[in-house]
Amino acid sequence: MTSHTHTSPRHANHGNHAIHATSVADDGIRYRDLNGNGIMDPFENPDLSPHERAADLVARLSLEEKAGLMFHTVIETGPDGTLLETPGNISKSPTSTVILGKFMNHFNIHALGTAREAARWSNTLQALAEQTPHGIPVTISTDPRHAFIENSGVSFTAAHFSQWPEPIGLAAAGSADLIRRFAEIARTEYTAVGIRAALHPTVDLATEPRWCRQAGTFGQDSELSSKYVVEYLQGFQGDELGPDSVACTTKHFPGGGPQRDGEDAHFPYGREQVYPGGRFDEHLAPFRAAIAEKTSAIMPYYGMPIGVELDGEPVEEVGFGYNKQIITNLLRDKLGYDGVVLSDWELVNDNIVGDQVLPARAWGVEELTAPERMLKILNAGVDQFGGEECTELLLGLVRDGLVSEERLDESARRLLLVKFQLGLFDNPFVDEDAAAEIVGNAEFRREGHRAxxxxxxxxxxxxxxxxxxxxxxxxxxxxxxxxxxxxxxxxxxxxxxxxxxxxxxxxxxxxxxxxxxxxxxxxxxxxxxxxxxxxxxxxxxxxxxxxxxxxxxxxxxxxxxxxxxxxxxxxxxxxxxxxxxxxxxxxxxxxxxxxxxxxxxxxxxxxxSRSDVPGDTADPLFRFGHGLRLPHLPQAGTATATQSGLSS
Missing domain, CATH: 3.40.50.1700 (Glycoside hydrolase family 3 C-terminal domain)
Known part of the structure; x- marks a missing residue:
């Protein structure tokens, strides 16, 4: 349909928030002319379904644009909500390079300024993305940022956002309603500043007492974790992804808790994941619940399974992100998951920051070259490379005939579908004034304090x-x-x-x-x-x-x-x-x-104790579920131990 009326320039700033360019088609439909051709193409038509729009756009994209979709890395903000155009402490390239040069449009944000600055940065980022050939909007993601743990590999302290217990604290409070309420408030604050993807929830089971990431989980119990992930996803995503949703990445498939000796798979000495108690299926339970609840994405962990069999076949002892038996055979085929699979960070290349290095988590395939690692990850069934921006490696694999363009189409379609479902193609911009009023408001802070x-x-x-x-x-x-x-x-x-x-x-x-x-x-x-x-x-x-x-x-x-x-x-x-x-x-x-x-x-x-078995230490001092109620206060819940607090 030809458009005769343009209601704004390509992009304009009105007051304190960005207004996207809109056009009006012959039949009166308002749309964004993202490729600037004066025609409402199907992918620009808000009346078509997300599936129809994604299919149309995939067919229009260049090989370079498809490759850019398949990378998801860290980005940093500049001062006062500007774009950072010099490599930062964490980000590897200037912002304009990754968006205009590499056609990337999925970014994990770390430090943020005030809510107003965060919203301004988001709008400026989206305006830059409008300059790409098809104007594909950016999806901004974040690790958890509402609690207390500051660790750029895991989570961030609340800062300007309302502050809540760690996820395991929400589980300790023992209320599904509280978890739903937290997720609703977090979603409201995220969307106010333009964050539309959550690199959480973490539904690993806390079965190995020494493991360092238990605070991000819902604890050791698979039944409760399965119950809580449903509430969490409902609060962030709703029944279906829509313009008010935050798309969640449930992690770390197939359950990252049973690490040998409790050492974490971020590091070479923690690469082995073990199941001496034979509880592999128990660790899958929360993921089954998340899949039924339509989690937008799933992230496999770094760990490599040791001595695991599926359907009578030994599982290859390579990191889960490289593991076709885990991602394609189990997750895709057996569990029926057809959403996005996002790899954990930096499986392909080492990460060098200052005078320190974090080796690529290429566990079990350390001897492979970077292109060979990427090929194995693709063949395993991964859609997107976390923490990487080496688009040239993927383009080289296609041009060398090792990966078909149809394989890129498969992942690009999944990734674009989420953007269309979130309404980003129709309006990715946010209101700075509203962000300043919403984020960390007094009521949200009171609720977080009470929790x-x-x-x-x-x-x-x-x-x-x-x-x-x-x-x-x-x-x-x-x-x-x-x-x-x-x-x-x-x-x-x-x-x-x-x-x-x-x-x-x-x-x-x-x-x-x-x-x-x-x-x-x-x-x-x-x-x-x-x-x-x-x-x-x-x-x-x-x-x-x-x-x-x-x-x-x-x-x-x-x-x-x-x-x-x-x-x-x-x-x-x-x-x-x-x-x-x-x-x-x-x-x-x-x-x-x-x-x-x-x-x-x-x-x-x-x-x-056995790393995969919950509550497996002999004669624990305090048992799972223990918690006393104070005297002279209204009773709530059930005390599960004697007044001394020690288990008998």
């Missing part, structure tokens, strides 16, 4: 004289370690001498072995779960002077056995601010948390 307090898990609450230490009452004199003293304003008076205190409140991190050889290694808390003996001795001495309330931030299930011997009360948290913790300790908000995993009694028990 944090609710997720606090009381493990033990008994003094030596048979009384209870919690809830705290009045305005006590408090000795504090590991907390901001200013957070006690309105709760009590902070004193420097523990012998002058009525109570001591101590916050600890779960132990880990500090490592910093490979890039990102320092951010992954791995190794022993034992507290150092000097710390334990000092706290025992302190407990002789003043009752101790000890909170441990349980990003992993620390060995709490020595602390339980002298703490007046022992609490576990999973992403909780100081003030939210105090609201729980004083009973202003009832702590309702229950453990999302067992707390082992000793490291010997951990080492003897």
């Amino acid at each position: 944090q307090a609710r997720s606090v898990t009381v493990l033990a609450n008994g003094t030596h004289d048979g009384g209870t230490a919690l809830p705290l009452a009045g305005s006590p004199a408090v000795y504090v370690e590991g907390m901001d003293p200013l957070s006690f304003d309105g709760f009590g008076t902070v004193v420097q001498d523990p012998e002058q205190a009525d109570v001591a409140v101590i916050r600890l991190h779960s132990p880990w072995d500090h490592r910093d050889d490979l890039f990102l290694e320092q951010h992954f808390h791995a190794g022993s779960l034992d507290f150092p003996p000097g710390l334990v001795s000092r706290l025992r001495t302190l407990a002789a002077k003043v009752p101790l309330i000890i909170d441990v931030r349980l990003d992993r299930p620390a060995i709490l056995t020595p602390l339980a011997g002298f703490a007046a009360a022992l609490v576990g948290t999973f992403g909780v601010s100081d003030t939210a913790l105090l609201d729980a300790l004083f009973g202003s908000v009832e702590p309702q948390g229950s453990l999302p995993f067992d707390i082992p009694r000793s490291m010997d028990a951990v080492r003897a």
Whole structure:
């Protein structure tokens, strides 16, 4: 259909937000003339289905445009919401190079400024994308960014967004409704600044106590994880992807929890994934639920399966992203998944940042060249290369006759379909004023704070004289370690001498072995779960002077056995601010948390356990589901242990 009326220039800025160019066809349909030919082509027609539009556009794309679709890498913002046109700390190329030169249009954003700056950057990025031959809009993705863990390989602290517990804290709170509400609020904040894809949820099962990524999961239980992923996807995606949705990538298929010795597959020493208990199918359960709930994408993990059989056939011992038996035979054919498969980051090339390196996670195929690795990933059934921008390698494989253009069409169609379903081709722009009002607004922050307090898990609450230490009452004199003293304003008076205190409140991190050889290694808390003996001795001495309330931030299930011997009360948290913790300790908000995993009694028990079996450590100190309710508060939920808090 020929268009006779253009209602705006190719792109214009009106006020504080970008307005996309629109045209009017002969029959009155408004559309964006993305290829500038004056005709409403089928892919530009908003009245056609996403499937019809995607099929039409794939047939129009050049080989270079198809290749660009199949890469998804990190991008950084410039100052004040501008585009970054010099390589940054994480991004490898100027923004205009990857969009106009390599025709890429899927980007994972790391650090963001204010909501207004984030929205401005998103709009500027989309305006740049309009200059490509078919104006394919950008899909901006993010790792989780509403909680407390700052790790560019995993998640980001909330900053300007509302702050909530880590995913495992949402699971500890034990409310499917709360998880749905979190996802709805996160979706609202994401879409306000132009983020339309989530590189989450993580539905790996936390079955290996030493594994460093448990905080991003829903815990050790497959049934609960399956239940919670449905609520999560409903909150972000809805029943179907649409203009208000955020498309989710469920990860890490087929379940990244059972790492040998708990070491993570980001690193060469953690490449092996093992199933000594034969529980491979149990780890698949949350993915089955996510597929039924129409997750937009699935990400395989880095790990390589050791000693696994499927349908009586040994599974090739190569990383899951290279594994045709896992991606095509299991995920595509057996489980019936036809959405996007996005590889985890940097399977093809090493990542060199400053003077550190993170080797390509080419586990089991280390000897292959970069083009050979890419070919194996494609043959496995992956649609998109995460963390890479080496489009020239893919183009070379096609031109050398090793990959057909029809193979690129298959993946390009899946990737474009999501963009059409999200409405990005019709309007990828956002309103800066609205973003500033929505993101991190007072109501969202209140809900996040309350969720944090609710997720606090009381493990033990008994003094030596048979009384209870919690809830705290009045305005006590408090000795504090590991907390901001200013957070006690309105709760009590902070004193420097523990012998002058009525109570001591101590916050600890779960132990880990500090490592910093490979890039990102320092951010992954791995190794022993034992507290150092000097710390334990000092706290025992302190407990002789003043009752101790000890909170441990349980990003992993620390060995709490020595602390339980002298703490007046022992609490576990999973992403909780100081003030939210105090609201729980004083009973202003009832702590309702229950453990999302067992707390082992000793490291010997951990080492003897099977990595793929939930709750497999012998005689745990506190069992999965344990959580006490405070006296003199309305009852909520069911306490699952004795008042002492110790399992019998």
